[in-house]
Structure formats: structure tokens, C-alpha cells
Amino acid sequence: MAVRAGREFLAIPGPTTLPDEVLRAMHRPAVDIYGGPLLALTDSLLADINRLFRTEGRSYIYIANGHGAWEAALTNVLSKGDKVLVLESGRFAVGWGNAAAFLGAEVEVLKGEWDRAVRAAEVEGRLKEDKAGTIKAILVAHIDTSSGVVNDIEGIGKAIRAAGHEALFMVDAVASLGCVPFEMDAWGVDVAMSGSQKGLMSPPGLGFVAVNGRARAAHKRAGLRTPYWDWTARDGQVHYQKYAGTPPEHLLFALRAALDMLFAEGLSEVFRRHRLLAEAVRRAVTVWAKGRALDFNIATPSERSDTVTTILMADGRDPGPLRDYCNAKCGVVLGAGIGELAGKAFRIAHMGHVNAPMVLGTLGVVEMGLTALGIPHCSEGVQAAIEWLGKSVKP
Ligand SMILES: *Cc1c(COP(=O)(O)O)cnc(C)c1O
Numbered sequence: 066m067a068v069r070a071g072r073e074f075l076a077i078p079g080p081t082t083l084p085d086e087v088l089r090a091m092h093r094p095a096v097d098i099y100g101g102p103l104l105a106l107t108d109s110l111l112a113d114i115n116r117l118f119r120t121e122g123r124s125y126i127y128i129a130n131g132h133g134a135w136e137a138a139l140t141n142v143l144s145k146g147d148k149v150l151v152l153e154s155g156r157f158a159v160g161w162g163n164a165a166a167f168l169g170a171e172v173e174v175l176k177g178e179w180d181r182a183v184r185a186a187e188v189e190g191r192l193k194e195d196k197a198g199t200i201k202a203i204l205v206a207h208i209d210t211s212s213g214v215v216n217d218i219e220g221i222g223k224a225i226r227a228a229g230h231e232a233l234f235m236v237d238a239v240a241s242l243g244c245v246p247f248e249m250d251a252w253g254v255d256v257a258m259s260g261s262q263k264g265l266m267s268p269p270g271l272g273f274v275a276v277n278g279r280a281r282a283a284h285k286r287a288g289l290r291t292p293y294w295d296w297t298a299r300d301g302q303v304h305y306q307k308y309a310g311t312p313p314e315h316l317l318f319a320l321r322a323a324l325d326m327l328f329a330e331g332l333s334e335v336f337r338r339h340r341l342l343a344e345a346v347r348r349a350v351t352v353w354a355k356g357r358a359l360d361f362n363i364a365t366p367s368e369r370s371d372t373v374t375t376i377l378m379a380d381g382r383d384p385g386p387l388r389d390y391c392n393a394k395c396g397v398v399l400g401a402g403i404g405e406l407a408g409k410a411f412r413i414a415h416m417g418h419v420n421a422p423m424v425l426g427t428l429g430v431v432e433m434g435l436t437a438l439g440i441p442h443c444s445e446g447v448q449a450a451i452e453w454l455g456k457s458v459k460p
Contacts, residue, residue: 077399192230203233390437
């Protein structure tokens with residue numbers, strides 16, 4: 066028997082739940098690709114992507130997922146043989162670095178751990194050793210969706226400047242943009258990238274890259290440029306060039322609706338909502354962890370992200386049965402552990418179009434699964450989440 070009729074809850078870190086407004090925005094005929102309304106739509110989206118990244122630089126929209134936006138960022142500023150320093154804190158910066166290596170860059174990984182954030186002091190130390198300035202770019206994920214860590218991008222930016230190093234600071238904001246504060250210019254980020262299907266509540270298929278003047282200067286010398294990703298080609302006056310071909314019209318309609326929702330709520334309110342709901346998840350996990358069968362993957366509370374929580378099972382216990390139970394019996398889809406955490410962890414995403422019933426419902430189902438499967442836990446987890454939200458969200 067099951068209790069899963071009704072709407073399925075996606076609690077995976079992307080793609081995330083699509084608002085009905087976003088779905089409806091796509092349900093319309095295609096339009097002329099040379100007409101004024103589509104040109105105005107592109108202009109409005111590019112301006113608003115700058116607003117999300119908080120930059121006075123220039124943004125590009127690619128028909129691509131996050132992996133495509135990674136490649137767009139790399140090919141526009143690097144040449145074969147350039148050295149790239151990857152700051153490890155999970156899987157994603159390393160994945161970006163692997164793409165750089167495939168393209169012909171020389172990649173060095175600043176070894177990190179999967180249970181903690183990148184340490185700015187270690188970055189500063191490594192850069193100070195590079196007196197000849199051979200490192201051309203530094204790659205880091207703001208929030209690493211595999212480990213559930215949030216990195217201190219502002220602090221790493223300061224460390225790069227303290228080392229007096231000229232490398233481009235390149236940040237993956239796929240799992241953070243539109244969910245938590247991101248300050249591209251104030252933090253000294255030269256290239257930032259993101260995608261449509263996580264915090265931005267849109268279908269997968271759009272990749273975003275924002276670049277400042279330093280990155281544009283590096284672009285002029287870059288040897289890895291290709292026609293599809295190239296910024297100079299996309300800077301052309303003809304609208305068609307901005308997408309290197311036919312614009313992804315329906316994805317643009319969707320994104321417009323999603324960004325309208327974010328701005329109508331107010332970005333600071335959106336960030337506060339994410340923080341409150343993430344903390345509700347953390348309160349529940351803290352209580353469940355008293356049973357010693359599971360715990361947070363990220364050891365230090367302040368390094369746990371507000372968009373995804375990675376929960377590690379103790380004693381080599383397989384999280385598979387819990388995920389299967391939640392999905393098959395209750396219609397809640399939890400994220401699997403990936404990379405080093407495959408078969409060891411599960412993830413609860415709380416990013417994008419999420420509210421209290423979705424998060425409390427998900428937590429309730431996880432606690433139900435822990436009970437049904439006889440996994441040791443303290444059973445007051447959902448109660449702790451309710452108390453946190455009840456105290457924090459004032460009448
Ligand atoms: C999801 C994700 C990616 C990859 O995005 P795709 O759209 O799946 O290619 C990259 N970086 C981070 C931090 C992510 O969460």
C-alpha cells in the first residue's frame with residue numbers, strides 16, 4: 066500500500082519545482098525571431114541577470130545546461146596550456162576543472178575535503194607560492210550541491226587580493242543564484258556562471274555567464290574560443306547573434322515569468338525564505354541525528370548551505386531504501402548522494418519554488434520513512450522544524 070496520490074514533491078537539487086506561472090508562460094505560440102517583443106525580452110533578461118549576479122559587467126544567455134555554461138566561461142578566457150587552480154569542496158568545481166583539462170588547460174586541484182568549505186587562507190598560501198603568476202584562473206563553486214557546503218566567496222576573493230595575484234576568479238553559482246546573496250562585483254568575481262533549473266525555477270536549458278572588464282581583457286587573448294560560445298560574436302548588434310542562432314523562445318518566456326516572481330517577492334525576501342526553510346531542515350536533521358544513524362555531511366554549521374542539505378548515513382548504512390520508500394510510498398523524491406557520497410548520503414533540496422508545506426511535508430515523509438524502516442532516530446525532528454518556523458515567521 067502507498068499514500069502517494071496527489072502531486073509529486075521534487076526535493077532534488079535540480080531540476081526544481083516549476084511554478085504554474087512559469088509553465089503557463091511557455092504555453093503559447095512561437096513568435097517572430099526578428100520582432101520587437103522578442104528583442105525587448107532579451108534586453109530585459111540580460112539586465113535582470115546582471116541584477117541577480119549584482120554586476121555592472123556583461124551577461125550572456127546560452128542554450129545550455131550548467132555544463133555548457135562552464136565550457137562557455139572557460140573557452141572565452143583561457144588558452145591551451147594555461148594553468149587553472151581548482152578549489153575542491155565536493156564534486157562541482159572539480160567537474161568544472163575536468164572540463165578545463167579536456168580543453169587543454171593544466172589543472173591543479175587545491176585538495177579540500179567533502180565535509181568542509183574551502184579555506185581562504187590555503188588559497189592565499191598557494192597563490193603566494195606562485196610568484197611567476199602561472200595560475201591564470203581559479204575555479205570554485207559557491208554552493209557545492211554534492212557536499213551541501215557554502216563557500217565564502219567574499220573571503221576567497223579577499224585572499225586572492227591579499228596574495229596580490231592576477232588570476233581570474235571564476236565562480237559557479239548554479240546552486241546559489243537567486244537563493245542566497247551573490248555579489249559579483251563587490252566580491253571581486255571576474256566570471257560567474259549559473260543555470261536556469263535550480264534557484265531560478267525554470268526548465269533546464271539556459272546557461273548564464275556574467276563577466277567583468279578583467280575577464281573581457283583576458284578574452285581578447287584567449288586561444289580556446291569557439292564560434293558558439295564566443296562573447297565577441299555574441300556582442301554583435303544583430304539579435305540573432307546573441308544566441309548564435311535561433312533564440313530559445315519558450316525558455317525565455319519561462320525565465321521572464323520566473324524572474325518576475327522573484328522580483329515581485331523581493332530578492333531579500335527570497336533569500337530570507339531560503340534561510341528560514343533551510344534552517345527548518347537543519348533543525349529536523351539535528352534531532353534525527355540523536356539516533357546516531359545519520360548526520361550532516363558538513364561538519365561546521367555555518368558552512369551548511371541554504372539550498373541543499375546533504376545527510377550522511379552512519380556505519381555504512383545504504384540510504385537507498387529510505388529514498389525508495391519516500392518516493393514509492395509517499396511521492397517525495399529525495400536527492401541521492403553523488404561522487405564520493407554515492408551510496409552513503411541522501412540530499413534534501415530546499416531551493417527555488419519552495420514553501421513551508423513543501424519543506425515540512427518532505428521532512429514529515431523522511432521521518433515517516435525512518436520510522437517505517439526502523440532506522441534509529443529521535444522522532445521529534447519535524448516538531449523542531451515546526452517550532453523554528455513558528456517562532457521565526459511572525460504573525
Ligand atoms: C547542477 C550543478 C551544475 C551542473 O548543472 P547542469 O545543468 O546539470 O549541467 C554545476 N554546478 C553546480 C554547483 C550545480 O549544482
